[in-house]
Amino acid sequence: MNFDWNYLFSLALYPDFWRATALVAWLGVLTWVIGTVLGFLLALARQSALRPVRWFAKTYIWLFRSLPLLVLLIFVYNLPQFAPSLSPVLSVPFWAGLIALVISETAYLAEIHRAGLISVDQGQHEAAHALGVRPVGKYRHIILPQAIRVALPSLGNEFITIVKLTSLVSVISLAEILLVGQRLYTRNFMVIETLVAVSFYYVLVVSVFGLFLSRIEKRLDIARMTGAEISVPAAVATEAPATARRVSDEVVVALDRVRKDFGDKRALADVSLKVNKGEVVSIIGPSGSGKTTLIRTVNALQDIDAGRIALDGADWISAEGNYRLAPDFHGRVTRLGMVFQSFNLFPHMTVLQNVTFGPRYHGSGNTDALRVAAMGHLARVGMASHANKYPHQLSGGQKQRVAIARALAMDPEIMLFDEPTSALDPELVGEVLQVIESLARDGMTMIIVTHEMRFVSRVSDRVVMMENGHVVADMTAAELEASPVDSRIRRFMLQG
Numbered sequence: 001m002n003f004d005w006n007y008l009f010s011l012a013l014y015p016d017f018w019r020a021t022a023l024v025a026w027l028g029v030l031t032w033v034i035g036t037v038l039g040f041l042l043a044l045a046r047q048s049a050l051r052p053v054r055w056f057a058k059t060y061i062w063l064f065r066s067l068p069l070l071v072l073l074i075f076v077y078n079l080p081q082f083a084p085s086l087s088p089v090l091s092v093p094f095w096a097g098l099i100a101l102v103i104s105e106t107a108y109l110a111e112i113h114r115a116g117l118i119s120v121d122q123g124q125h126e127a128a129h130a131l132g133v134r135p136v137g138k139y140r141h142i143i144l145p146q147a148i149r150v151a152l153p154s155l156g157n158e159f160i161t162i163v164k165l166t167s168l169v170s171v172i173s174l175a176e177i178l179l180v181g182q183r184l185y186t187r188n189f190m191v192i193e194t195l196v197a198v199s200f201y202y203v204l205v206v207s208v209f210g211l212f213l214s215r216i217e218k219r220l221d222i223a224r225m226t227g228a229e230i231s232v233p234a235a236v237a238t239e240a241p242a243t244a245r246r247v248s249d250e251v252v253v254a255l256d257r258v259r260k261d262f263g264d265k266r267a268l269a270d271v272s273l274k275v276n277k278g279e280v281v282s283i284i285g286p287s288g289s290g291k292t293t294l295i296r297t298v299n300a301l302q303d304i305d306a307g308r309i310a311l312d313g314a315d316w317i318s319a320e321g322n323y324r325l326a327p328d329f330h331g332r333v334t335r336l337g338m339v340f341q342s343f344n345l346f347p348h349m350t351v352l353q354n355v356t357f358g359p360r361y362h363g364s365g366n367t368d369a370l371r372v373a374a375m376g377h378l379a380r381v382g383m384a385s386h387a388n389k390y391p392h393q394l395s396g397g398q399k400q401r402v403a404i405a406r407a408l409a410m411d412p413e414i415m416l417f418d419e420p421t422s423a424l425d426p427e428l429v430g431e432v433l434q435v436i437e438s439l440a441r442d443g444m445t446m447i448i449v450t451h452e453m454r455f456v457s458r459v460s461d462r463v464v465m466m467e468n469g470h471v472v473a474d475m476t477a478a479e480l481e482a483s484p485v486d487s488r489i490r491r492f493m494l495q496g
Contacts, residue, residue, distance in 0.1 A: 004193050011184075011197035020177045021201045026093065027176070028163045028205065031101040032109075035162075036155060038102070044139070046114055057110070069100065070168050076100040077172040089471035093174035097166070105162055112158060115145065116151030120421065123344035126301055131358040131410065132330045141357070145348045149220040156213040160206050175203045177224035178292030222347050227388035247461055250277040251313065252414055252445055253298060258307035259319075260293055267293040269469040270307070275414070280446045282456040284492065285466035291449045294466065295418050298447065299336045300325055311335065312413070334362065337407030341419040343399040345391040351378065351402050352387040355409045362410075377405040381435045397428030404435055415439060417448040454495045465489045 003232045011017060045057035064072075077096040080087035120143050128138040148155075170179035181198040185191045218224060253275040260268040275281050296302035298309060300317055311315040311332065318324045327333065345354050347426045355374040359365060365373070374434045378384040381401040391399055400420055407415060417436065421429040433455050440446060440459045450456060456463060463480050465473040465488070473489040483490055 004190060006237045007188075007190055008070050008193045008196055012200075014197075016175070016180045017177065017197065017201055020175055020180045021205060023094070023174070024163060024166045024176050025205045025208075026204075027098060027101070027166050027169070027493070028159060028209075029201040030098055031105055031162050032155075032159045034102050035105040035109045036113075038106045039111075040113045041109035042106060043113035043117055044109065048116065054339070061107045061110055064104050065111075069104050069165055070171065072104055073097060073100045073168060073172055076103075078401045093169065093172045094122065096381055097169035097174050100343050101162065101165065101169075105158065108161075109155065110178070112151050112154045113147065115154070116149075119150045120358075121342075121344075122161060123342050126344065127338075127344035127346070129301060130299060130333070130340075130407075131361070132334040132359075133361055134330055137361055141361070142346055145220075149217075149222070149348075152213070152217055152220065156210065156217075159209055159213075163202060163205050163209075173438065200310065220348075222390065222392060225348070225390045226393060227350055227390055229385050230388055232375075232384040236310050246443065247276055247278040251275070252277045252361060253447070254295070255294075255297070256308050256310070258294075258297060258304050258309065260290075260297065260302065260304050262453035266469045268297070268304070271466075271469070271471055273464065273471065273474070275445065275447060277413075277445055278443050279443075279461045280440050280459055281462045281464060282460040283447065283449045283464045283466060284451070284453070284456060284489075285472075286492070289466040290469040291466050292418055295416050295447055298416060299328065299333055299338055301338075334410045335413045337410055337412030337415045339400070339403050339407050339415065339417045341422045343391070343396075343403045343423070345399055345403060345406070347391050349390075350387065351383065351391070351394070354391070354402060355406045358406065358410045374405070374409055377408045378402070380408070380438075382431070392478050395428060396424045397431045398490070400424065400428075400432045401435055404432075404439075408439075414445045414447065417446065417450065419451065421450065421452060456493065463493075465492065 042057050042060060045053045046061065048054045048057070057271055073096070076099055077093070080090050090099070098374060123147065124142055125138065128142050133142070161420075166176050167178040169176055170182070173179075179196055181194045185194040188194075214294050215365075253273075255271055257270045259266070259270050260267050269290075271290070271294060273281075273294075283294060285291050297304050297317070303323050304317065304319045305323075306319050308315070308320060311326075312335070314326070316326050316329075316332070346357065349357060352371065352374055355377055356370045359370050359373070360367075364370065375384055375387060378387055381404050383398060383401050383405060386394065386398065386402075391402070392400065392439055400423075404420075414486045420436065421432050424432065429452065434454060436446070436448070437455075437459055448456075448459075457477075460477055461476065462476050464471055473487075475483065475489065480489065485491075
């Protein structure tokens with residue numbers, strides 16, 4: 001039996017095949033787009049803190065990943081027998097096929113999205129929180145752009161699966177590519193030639209979409225995003241003028257009997273602490289003493305089990321009964337600038353975009369004004385010439401200085417530093433500490449968790465030492481200097 005090449009080539013111009021190809025492409029794209037959107041929402045529900053929402057998402061994914069698509073197609077198409085009002089839609093094979101495909105594929109696409117969401121570092125959520133970004137804005141501007149980059153290859157593969165699954169829609173008489181081929185070879189018995197043509201049209205749809213997807217992947221590839229160093233005018237590259245530093249009697253942060261447990265371990269044991277305006281308070285202590293937990297409670301990155309925290313004399317966080325945040329928490333949290341030990345810059349944004357994001361999100365000025373202010377903050381930390389670069393192009397010290405500029409761009413009253421040099425190579429520590437010292441000279445209120453003991457001695461108005469969740473020493477610089485050399489805090493500082 002000879003292969004009929006002339007017949008095969010004639011199918012390249014067969015109108016029914018092209019109509020079926022257009023239908024498959026349209027059905028595949030609609031299923032993929034709708035399923036991708038619904039799958040993302042389902043993935044969020046799967047991670048929800050609300051148990052009923054989480055249970056619904058888990059059940060949906062389990063059920064429709066277990067149910068064969070063929071069964072679902074026949075069920076949806078015949079559903080008008082039990083619900084006649086659905087007949088105008090479900091009696092049309094295209095719409096019945098689309099609905100069945102979307103119901104089924106949403107479950108698979110949700111798990112792909114969940115993998116993307118899980119891949120985004122927790123620090124990105126924390127950075128958004130510190131900037132006062134609400135959940136919708138966080139997912140729209142920060143989490144989704146990063147998650148979709150990770151999920152995109154798998155989402156593309158799922159489109160290929162969807163295109164191939166459209167062949168099952170022939171069971172409800174939708175004239176897709178395979179059904180057109182079947183009708184041909186049942187008349188002329190040229191099965192192999194016809195199936196080769198069917199394969200070509202499926203490959204065509206997948207290849208066109210694959211080309212489109214590869215272009216999107218390239219645009220989203222952070223490694224390909226690069227920015228050049230820019231020339232900064234001398235007028236821009238000057239530091240902010242120093243102001244007279246003065247510690248006032250006004251208490252800006254007050255922790256009252258704050259307690260936090262992690263299982264059987266008590267991280268904070270009824271800690272009380274007050275910080276005055278203009279004061280630099282350094283928190284020191286051995287690893288696991290509760291330092292980081294303490295500073296993270298101030299802006300609610302870590303909840304508390306008991307006690308209360310006041311900000312500027314007003315209720316801020318309370319755990320007297322249930323854990324509660326102030327009603328205006330997202331509006332006031334911007335008064336607290338936060339610098340993390342892992343930088344937590346947004347990798348898909350340039351340095352300048354990182355610094356302007358918070359003020360832009362909160363509508364703190366027009367684009368030009370925000371850019372000028374951001375360049376000023378970057379100049380202050382010596383990073384103005386790197387404004388167009390992306391975080392992956394910077395060294396650790398440079399990233400941390402950008403993180404400081406991002407926090408300063410929110411015009412905070414208080415700066416929180418959580419071991420800002422612990423992730424840096426020794427030779428990069430100095431450049432970050434110099435920036436923090438300049439903030440201290442300018443009168444910025446700061447709470448600093450650090451292991452840099454020489455820095456603590458130079459910059460601190462008060463030094464608080466923690467051990468096993470307790471504050472074991474709370475001394476002014478003068479009291480520390482006058483304390484015995486063999487005291488616990490002096491011995492710890494000398495060892496550091």
